Amino acid sequence: MFKRNKIALGIFAVFYISFGAYITVNQEKIIYQPGSQDFESCRGFADAEKISHKGTRMYKKAGDNGVVVLYHGNAGSACNRVFYAKLFERAGYGYIVPEYAGYSNDMRTPTHELIKGDVQNVVSYLGINDMQSVVVIGESIGTGMASFHTSLLAPEKLLLISPFSSLTDVAQRRFWFYPAFLLVENAFDNISLLSSYQGYVTIVHGEKDAIISQKSGLKLYEYLHTSKKEFVSVEGYGHNDLFSSPIPYEVIHKVLESNRE
Numbered sequence: 001m002f003k004r005n006k007i008a009l010g011i012f013a014v015f016y017i018s019f020g021a022y023i024t025v026n027q028e029k030i031i032y033q034p035g036s037q038d039f040e041s042c043r044g045f046a047d048a049e050k051i052s053h054k055g056t057r058m059y060k061k062a063g064d065n066g067v068v069v070l071y072h073g074n075a076g077s078a079c080n081r082v083f084y085a086k087l088f089e090r091a092g093y094g095y096i097v098p099e100y101a102g103y104s105n106d107m108r109t110p111t112h113e114l115i116k117g118d119v120q121n122v123v124s125y126l127g128i129n130d131m132q133s134v135v136v137i138g139e140s141i142g143t144g145m146a147s148f149h150t151s152l153l154a155p156e157k158l159l160l161i162s163p164f165s166s167l168t169d170v171a172q173r174r175f176w177f178y179p180a181f182l183l184v185e186n187a188f189d190n191i192s193l194l195s196s197y198q199g200y201v202t203i204v205h206g207e208k209d210a211i212i213s214q215k216s217g218l219k220l221y222e223y224l225h226t227s228k229k230e231f232v233s234v235e236g237y238g239h240n241d242l243f244s245s246p247i248p249y250e251v252i253h254k255v256l257e258s259n260r261e
Helices: 002-025 027-031 078-090 112-128 142-152 167-174 214-223 247-258
Strands: 049-053 056-061 067-071 094-098 134-139 157-161 200-206 229-234
Touching: 049 112, 056 078, 056 112, 067 078, 067 112, 067 142, 078 094, 078 247, 094 112, 112 142, 134 142, 134 247, 142 157, 157 247, 167 214, 200 214, 200 247, 214 229, 229 247
Parallel strands: 067 094, 067 134, 134 157, 157 200, 200 229
Antiparallel strands: 049 056, 056 094
């Protein structure tokens, strides 16, 4: 009996270590799930300017009231987020919607480092073109990019939709049986990235979010040092159905309209 238990324990240990190693090595493939939509042929952004700055592709349109930079979530592509652009336009804002490395028929594999480079290129583009009245919006994994952007160049306002405190926190909740700090390397830590930001921050998070727990969004909110912060809980909604509720649309409208006051 003892010998069989020892063998079983050995098999479990090998599986445990192997599975942990697999997650660690493939973490970016697990996190980033790019769609195959071609960047140039996106019909939703047909009237937008398609630009490339230092290798980062962006959809751009000018507006009278300022510019919104949108960092989208992990699945699909920037092309799937055209409904945001329509909201920005109706509020009189222009926009920049960057596409990430490895997405929209880019031949590279998405990595934290490459995507951080995209954010740096967006910040560079804003600076070179002296763009004012900037609002940064991030959704899901894009809240990491939005927070990184904010750490480099503080916007007038920041809106985070379904955010996390850190990717390590998300990994720990999902893979509770592993020490998360060993699984996630060089990822986004929103608490740290926003530690110096004193501007306006609005967080919108679904109460029933099973992908990025609302607890993670609340943790981020609690650690924000700015007094100009608001947390909006969308009761009864999760991660992928959040925009089935009218509340996120109302919040976006409120953030953009108040930015003009």
